[in-house]
Amino acid sequence: MELPIADPGTERGEGILLQCPYCDSEAMHKLAQLLLPGLAAVCVDSTTGDLFRKPSHVAVELRKEMVDYITQRSDTFIADALIESEANQETENEMPEDPFEIVSIFMDDFSRTKRNIIGHVSGWLLSDSREDKIDEFVQEMDMTRFWPLDRREAIAEVLLKNVDIKTKFHCPEKYENEERLADHKEQCTFRPVACPNVGCRAKVSVRCMKDHDAACPLKVLQCEQSCEKCLLRRDMDRHCVTVCPMRPMKCPFGCDSSFPERDLEKHSSEFLQAHLLKVLKVIHEKGHSEEDLKELAEKLEKYNLARDKPITPMFRDTATMTLGCIF
Ligand SMILES: [Zn+2]
Numbered sequence: 255m256e257l258p259i260a261d262p263g264t265e266r267g268e269g270i271l272l273q274c275p276y277c278d279s280e281a282m283h284k285l286a287q288l289l290l291p292g293l294a295a296v297c298v299d300s301t302t303g304d305l306f307r308k309p310s311h312v313a314v315e316l317r318k319e320m321v322d323y324i325t326q327r328s329d330t331f332i333a334d335a336l337i338e339s340e341a342n343q344e345t346e347n348e349m350p351e352d353p354f355e356i357v358s359i360f361m362d363d364f365s366r367t368k369r370n371i372i373g374h375v376s377g378w379l380l381s382d383s384r385e386d387k388i389d390e391f392v393q394e395m396d397m398t399r400f401w402p403l404d405r406r407e408a409i410a411e412v413l414l415k416n417v418d419i420k421t422k423f424h425c426p427e428k429y430e431n432e433e434r435l436a437d438h439k440e441q442c443t444f445r446p447v448a449c450p451n452v453g454c455r456a457k458v459s460v461r462c463m464k465d466h467d468a469a470c471p472l473k474v475l476q477c478e479q480s481c482e483k484c485l486l487r488r489d490m491d492r493h494c495v496t497v498c499p500m501r502p503m504k505c506p507f508g509c510d511s512s513f514p515e516r517d518l519e520k521h522s523s524e525f526l527q528a529h530l531l532k533v534l535k536v537i538h539e540k541g542h543s544e545e546d547l548k549e550l551a552e553k554l555e556k557y558n559l560a561r562d563k564p565i566t567p568m569f570r571d572t573a574t575m576t577l578g579c580i581f
């Protein structure tokens with residue numbers, strides 16, 4: 255068949271065009287994650303109050319029914335949305351555009367048709383025990399690999415392409431032949447690429463890589479508190495509150511200063527006089543004996559003498575504790 259050289263736009267025969275297969279892999283993954291709790295809810299609701307059937311007894315059958323139902327709904331989604339919007343021309347079109355919301359609606363609609371008597375009681379639908387049962391069954395299916403992620407992703411991909419009207423999450427490009435499609439695929443911003451961070455196995459659409467990188471737990475970053483360490487994003491919080499020498503601390507001698515922990519020594523020697531006065535004042539107010547006072551003065555002196563040595567956490571803790579007893 256001869257194809258016109260100039261692009262006739264929407265006039266061209268859609269039937270023979272080849273569609274770019276790429277979609278936003280993170281969105282697909284997110285959608286695939288929704289399917290498992292969706293199925294668990296249906297299985298729990300349809301067997302609650304039934305002495306002879308457990309969610310696991312109905313899971314195979316309901317999975318097939320649910321997948322058929324939501325795939326079919328997604329197939330006709332655009333046509334349905336058009337009819338809907340023509341019927342309600344005076345009210346603004348309320349159809350959601352978010353694929354996750356749309357698929358959730360499909361799953362809810364399916365679930366409604368499968369509820370038994372107890373499943374229709376609103377108290378049950380909002381109860382914590384229903385949530386617990388659903389969570390439990392999700393875990394059970396996860397452990398037994400009842401519905402592996404890659405299978406769910408294959409379904410999610412079809413759903414996503416069907417309901418993503420605004421083509422935010424999949425590539426809408428179509429081409430007349432394989433060569434042109436192949437050329438496009440090399441440039442397509444939806445094409446999946448591997449995350450460059452060592453150890454991260456995520457494959458992400460080129461256009462989403464910046465967002466992924468900004469959240470990737472395996473990205474190496476400079477310490478947020480600006481010590482000289484570089485560490486993985488996922489280890490940052492723990493580092494900053496446990497071992498980072500720049501973590502803020504309050505003066506253990508009770509003056510109101512706070513400073514990075516590594517400056518404790520410097521602070522202690524700079525403010526020796528002030529600390530001593532402060533401590534003496536407290537002792538005086540609390541009526542400590544001369545003995546206590548002498549002992550404390552010795553401790554302070556010792557502490558100050560140690561300032562030429564590198565400070566160890568044990569030494570710091572001892573000093574803090576000693577003074578903590580007096581305050
Ligand atoms: Zn494409």
Ligand SMILES: [Zn+2]
Nearest residue numbers: 449454456470
């Ligand atoms: Zn990554």
Ligand SMILES: [Zn+2]
Nearest residue numbers: 477479481498
């Ligand atoms: Zn640090």
Ligand SMILES: [Zn+2]
Nearest residue numbers: 505507509525
């Ligand atoms: Zn101080």
